[in-house]
Amino acid sequence: MVRIPYSDKGFFIYDAGMYRQAAGIVEREGIDLVFADFSNSGLYARMLKRRYGIPYIYSTHNVEYKRYIDFGRKDWRRFPLIPYVYWWERTACTDALLTVAITEDDGTVFSHWTDKVMTIPGGFDETVMNPFYEDPPTDPPVVLFVGNYNNPGNRQAVYVARERIVDKVLQEMPGTRFQFVGANPPQDIEHPSMEFPGFVEDVMSYWQRANLVMVPVLEGGGMRIKTIEALACGKPVVSTAKGMEGVPSGLPGVRIADIGDFPGAVIEALRDGRSVYRDRYDQVAALFSEGALMGRLHDRIEEELLWTG
DSSP states (O other): OOOOOOOHHHHHTOOHHHHHHHHHHHHHHTOOOEEEESTTHHHHHHHHHHHHOOOEEEEEESOHHHHHHHHHTTOGGGGGGHHHHHHHHHHHHHHOSEEEESSHHHHHHHTTTOSOEEEOOOOBOTTTOOSOSOOOOOSSOEEEEEOOTTSHHHHHHHHHHHHHTHHHHHHHSTTOEEEEESSSOOSSOOOTTEEEEESOSOHHHHHHHOSEEEEOOOSOSSOOHHHHHHHHTTOOEEEOTGGGTTSOTTOTTEEEOOGGGHHHHHHHHHHHOOOOOOTTHHHHHHHHBHHHHHHHHHHHHHHHHHHHO
């Protein structure tokens, strides 16, 4: 592993140090295939291909230029970057041996640029996340949200919860605790029932203690890994439609609600009293476990390499 110092310019536009390090590894190690994971990594992979003739897999996760349009409504600094993001994303897809999307909708967009696309949704480590633990206590009820709050969609969800969900739930169910786990939470929210542990080493203890996971997400692209992890841990889930993108409908214990109806859905789920759904785990694991997903990806990469000789 090679660590590259972070900078906003390097992350959002281009980091010459990233390319130099990658090129050095190629020259020293005789690399046969590049796996470009997430966002503008495809830019560096394409440069390596043009210089060294090495094929690459572009695992882009989302349609990035559409995410920039979405986030630009809240952060104007994203808008000037949209043409640049569109350019490197499209050219990276065009030159890739295979482009991997995270949802079928994203894959449809990429299929306009290349015919070598497959969908691999976000997944979970089945050796860590599963519903086979003791039921948590129901008093006090705990509602959980997990995310990195540098992400605009996650950060917005916290404020939506504060302004439109938490107090309405507390009116009907006093004593309910709302936990927002993850790095860089907002510092301007003070509420006796909202807890911000920050980044935690043992996130499984929070998944297991929660009586309910809520996903009041209104914007963003791709799929919410937090939703998959909640399902893997057997948690009942209340989510917006946005928070369930890429997840099959009809799973037991999942309620989809718009923000106006969200408090009522949370109250209903908590009063239902069931904190763990073990009967859906086999279905969730077949769709989203890392073992199943990596097997599919491995077979497709092998197929593409054999096809190209």
